[in-house]
Amino acid sequence: RERNCVHRGRMSFVLSIFQRLQSLLQIVATLPAAFSDLLPHFLVEPEDEYIVKNKPVTLTCRSTPATQIYFKCNGEWVHQDDHLIERTVDPATALPVMQVTIDITRQQVEKIFGLDEYWCQCVAWSTTGTQKSQKAYIRIAYLRKNFEEEPQGKEVALDQEVLLRCHPPEGVPQAEVEWQRNEDVVNPVSDPNFFITADHNLVIKKARLADTGNYTCVAKNIVARRKSTSATVLVYVNGGWSTWTTWSSCSAVCGRGWQKRSRSCTNPTPLNGGTSCEGQNVQKSACVATCPVDGGWSEWSKWSACGADCSMWRSRECTQPSPGTGGKECQGLDLQSLNCTSEQCPQSECTTTHILGAEDVALYVGMVAVALCLTLLLIVVVLVYRRKKEGLDADVADSSILTTGFQPMGIKPSKPENSHLLTIQPDLTTTTTSYQGTLRSRHDATGKFSMTNGPLLDPLPNGSHTLHNGKLNSDPAEFVSRLSTQSYFKTLPRDVANTSYGTFNFLGGRLTIPNTGISLLIPPEAIPRGKIYEIYLTVQRKEDLRLPLAGCQTLLSPVVSCGPPGVVLSRPVILSMDHCSDACLDNWAVRLKKQNYEGAWEDVLLMGEELVSEPYYCQLEAETCRLFTEQLGTLALVGESLHMGAAKRLRLVLFSDAYCSTLEYNIRVYCMDDTQDVFKEVMQMERQLGGRLIDEPHVLLFKDSYHNLRLSIHDMPQAHWRSKLLAGYQEIPFYHIWNGSQRYLHCTFTLERLSLSTCELTCQLCVWQVEGEGQSFTVDSEFLLMDSNATALAGPSAFQIPYLIRQKICSSLDAPCPNGSDWRMLAQRLKLESFFASKASPTSVILDLWEAQHFHSGNINQLATVMADIGKQEAMIFLVSDGEC
Numbered sequence: 001r002e003r004n005c006v007h008r009g010r011m012s013f014v015l016s017i018f019q020r021l022q023s024l025l026q027i028v029a030t031l032p033a034a035f036s037d038l039l040p041h042f043l044v045e046p047e048d049e050y051i052v053k054n055k056p057v058t059l060t061c062r063s064t065p066a067t068q069i070y071f072k073c074n075g076e077w078v079h080q081d082d083h084l085i086e087r088t089v090d091p092a093t094a095l096p097v098m099q100v101t102i103d104i105t106r107q108q109v110e111k112i113f114g115l116d117e118y119w120c121q122c123v124a125w126s127t128t129g130t131q132k133s134q135k136a137y138i139r140i141a142y143l144r145k146n147f148e149e150e151p152q153g154k155e156v157a158l159d160q161e162v163l164l165r166c167h168p169p170e171g172v173p174q175a176e177v178e179w180q181r182n183e184d185v186v187n188p189v190s191d192p193n194f195f196i197t198a199d200h201n202l203v204i205k206k207a208r209l210a211d212t213g214n215y216t217c218v219a220k221n222i223v224a225r226r227k228s229t230s231a232t233v234l235v236y237v238n239g240g241w242s243t244w245t246t247w248s249s250c251s252a253v254c255g256r257g258w259q260k261r262s263r264s265c266t267n268p269t270p271l272n273g274g275t276s277c278e279g280q281n282v283q284k285s286a287c288v289a290t291c292p293v294d295g296g297w298s299e300w301s302k303w304s305a306c307g308a309d310c311s312m313w314r315s316r317e318c319t320q321p322s323p324g325t326g327g328k329e330c331q332g333l334d335l336q337s338l339n340c341t342s343e344q345c346p347q348s349e350c351t352t353t354h355i356l357g358a359e360d361v362a363l364y365v366g367m368v369a370v371a372l373c374l375t376l377l378l379i380v381v382v383l384v385y386r387r388k389k390e391g392l393d394a395d396v397a398d399s400s401i402l403t404t405g406f407q408p409m410g411i412k413p414s415k416p417e418n419s420h421l422l423t424i425q426p427d428l429t430t431t432t433t434s435y436q437g438t439l440r441s442r443h444d445a446t447g448k449f450s451m452t453n454g455p456l457l458d459p460l461p462n463g464s465h466t467l468h469n470g471k472l473n474s475d476p477a478e479f480v481s482r483l484s485t486q487s488y489f490k491t492l493p494r495d496v497a498n499t500s501y502g503t504f505n506f507l508g509g510r511l512t513i514p515n516t517g518i519s520l521l522i523p524p525e526a527i528p529r530g531k532i533y534e535i536y537l538t539v540q541r542k543e544d545l546r547l548p549l550a551g552c553q554t555l556l557s558p559v560v561s562c563g564p565p566g567v568v569l570s571r572p573v574i575l576s577m578d579h580c581s582d583a584c585l586d587n588w589a590v591r592l593k594k595q596n597y598e599g600a601w602e603d604v605l606l607m608g609e610e611l612v613s614e615p616y617y618c619q620l621e622a623e624t625c626r627l628f629t630e631q632l633g634t635l636a637l638v639g640e641s642l643h644m645g646a647a648k649r650l651r652l653v654l655f656s657d658a659y660c661s662t663l664e665y666n667i668r669v670y671c672m673d674d675t676q677d678v679f680k681e682v683m684q685m686e687r688q689l690g691g692r693l694i695d696e697p698h699v700l701l702f703k704d705s706y707h708n709l710r711l712s713i714h715d716m717p718q719a720h721w722r723s724k725l726l727a728g729y730q731e732i733p734f735y736h737i738w739n740g741s742q743r744y745l746h747c748t749f750t751l752e753r754l755s756l757s758t759c760e761l762t763c764q765l766c767v768w769q770v771e772g773e774g775q776s777f778t779v780d781s782e783f784l785l786m787d788s789n790a791t792a793l794a795g796p797s798a799f800q801i802p803y804l805i806r807q808k809i810c811s812s813l814d815a816p817c818p819n820g821s822d823w824r825m826l827a828q829r830l831k832l833e834s835f836f837a838s839k840a841s842p843t844s845v846i847l848d849l850w851e852a853q854h855f856h857s858g859n860i861n862q863l864a865t866v867m868a869d870i871g872k873q874e875a876m877i878f879l880v881s882d883g884e885c
Helices: 002-030 106-110 349-395 399-403 476-484 676-689 734-738 803-813 823-829 834-838 842-854 860-870 874-878
Strands: 041-044 049-052 057-064 068-073 084-089 096-104 118-125 130-132 136-143 154-157 162-164 176-181 194-196 202-204 213-220 225-227 231-236 255-262 282-289 311-315 335-339 436-438 466-468 499-504 509-513 518-522 533-540 553-555 559-563 573-578 588-595 601-606 616-620 624-629 634-641 647-657 664-673 691-693 698-703 709-714 721-723 730-732 745-753 764-769 774-778 792-794
Touching (some): 049 057, 057 068, 057 118, 057 136, 106 136, 154 162, 499 509, 518 842, 573 842, 588 616, 601 616, 624 634, 624 842, 647 676, 647 734, 664 764, 698 764, 730 745, 823 842, 823 860, 842 860
Parallel strands (some): 049 136, 154 231
Antiparallel strands (some): 057 096, 084 096, 118 130, 162 202, 194 202, 213 225, 213 231, 255 282, 509 518, 533 559, 553 634, 559 634, 588 634, 616 624, 647 664, 647 691, 647 698, 664 745, 709 764, 721 745
16 A cells, blocks of 8 residues: 555656646747747845744745746755746746745744754756756744843942943844943944943943943844843942131130131042041141230339429330230320429419419319218118128028138148138138028018029919928929929929939029939029029930931930029029040030920030030030030030041940849840949849849940940850850940940840859950950959939038138139239139130139039038139138229
8 A cells, every 4th residue: 555655646746747848848839939048047036034933934936038937945846836926028028037936834944843944945947957046044033031141230430441241142033232221222323432342242431420320231133122131330439528628716715725627528529329538527626815915004103303384294004914915905094194382393483372272172172072982882882781681681591601611621731821711700610511491582472483584383382391401391203293294394204213303592502313423503693582493403214315316426425404494594503414435525526415395406515616605615524524504404415426536435234133043144244325324224224123233344445436346255164154155256236336226235145054053153254346455354243333312402501612702702813813813813723614704703603613523522622722822812812802903
């Protein structure tokens, strides 16, 4: 059967050839005899084609003169039925033209998968011979989805060359490539800063800010269009410093001050994540402003000889000292004249008699005028004395303070004659240590008093409270509860342990929050006479009242509230509180912030640039800040580091469980700001947890170097203890400490004792800042916290210097003396700034600061020694008149 099938196939092919020969003979018979010897030539030859998806392609072949045209594909003749034949005659040559077309499908091409490429060519016959056309290759078109290499995003500096690579997906025909930036086509012709290489990579010759964007490689052919993932090119600019500004004028009008200059990171400004400028943007330098010198008169010259006009004269000059640096000129006459006596006058007798008569009249008139002045002065003194006495009677129930004096104990001045320097006559034995009695004015018949200029507390109920050392007999919790019910004070904490309060009048007093280093000194005369204020002092928790800190800013002090805000004060009060800076103003820009009524924080003072007209002044000591203010409210000290040398003081405290009944033993390490209020809060919390302090607190300087704080434990007895930590150390992030994002930070070292009988532990705890100096200390001791005494003192018991002695010192030193033996020398000897010059009584403000600094030490001898050094002789210091100065 197979042989029969093959035989039949061969017979069919032979039959088709025979039929073709017959038709060829018929065509040849019809051709003109003159063209029977021409070979066919092709007018159209088949060309390469691509099959797109499932659409077949058409191949065309045209030849003249041709009797037959057939296609051969991959060496095999295409069946006659698959040819589409069209015959025409060329009108110019009268030769026959034959055109044949065939269709090639995707299935035909795929049948030879794995072999050579699929090709076709046509063969044309004429009476003379045959001709073959060129081969046309048929390929299946495609484009893969995945790029062989996609562009990668880059961050480049300005003007840097950028190379973005792209290898398109495999495809037939080969894909063409174009680049897009933010969906817009990149055209190297219109923008020569771009260049596309032969292997399709994009080159940005010099990166510009405008070249920042998302770049996409696009590949396309006749089949499809593919996009790569976008590559982000970020062109950044590193910051550069501008030139320094000129130095500012000296902040002090007189004496030591500060001047500064600044520069900005704007040349150029950092953009798109470029690095900021390194170094400080503000430089401060100490300066000394020459103090203005007021002019002083020299001694009068001797009287001149009597002149022809019967008068003589004398003169003086403004040269002791001469006015300088804006000082005042001398006031008064520099020339005086006087009539001569009759013996000296060279004129005639009658003239002399006439002149002497005129002198007598002038003398009598002068005597009458002096008598009237003395009478008026006596009346004024009597009236002032009566009024002062009435004022004291109205406000002071115990008049013994008017005769209060004191004798310095153990004072050893350099000169024996100064031993009575700070005493007052006549009573040297009476000493009032506390004031007992009502603080209400006797004119207040209804039990109420008037308070203006601020949202003050409600008036006290009818009746009077007795104040003992500044403490009301009422319950402290009742006062705090009453305070927090008012609208402005609802944000204040209701923690009685961290709040102090008292009632005060013009005699002043002191408020103290135990174990916090926070106190408020209310000097005498700070509260106007006739006013009685109920004043409070409290420390806020940081987590309850967060300050908006930015950049390198950090909180250096507790957040303290004193009030009520808006009360009228005649002179500054002094708020004392701890700070945790290194106290070097060259490293810091320290600002005083105050919370306004709306709750927003405002800068009210920049240390080193204070103005005498400002209501605030800050005296920064090694660990304490003394703030002079005439406005009560919520205050805090914020520092901004000027360079990486700035450092905060951290207090490191170790606690453990008081009793250990298990194998685990925990050591808790607290890293907190070195202020007493935070230490007190941690102690209170550990008492509630049942913890105990196992070592004395240590202090570590934490620098603004962006490095974390690292803690590790070493030298444990391996035979009895082992650490359960997986890592060799623990770290506290830099910004957690610097920005104060947590109230206090601590980490726990969990140890395991190998036996319940082990009761002793000795080890080393190392604490250091990464890439900085550190500290290590041994865990082997215990430290106790001691409570302080009274929280409120009112009247004379709140001060070291008795009231009347204070008044004598002020009256003696407030008046300027040419030789400088006045308040200025007192401030210099006590190492104080020149803030006090603008005050009505500079000496009084200096003594207020001395009281705030030395209340607990009671070092009254120091003040007496300083007064002796100024040069005031014995008790006469309080009797020196302005004329004698």
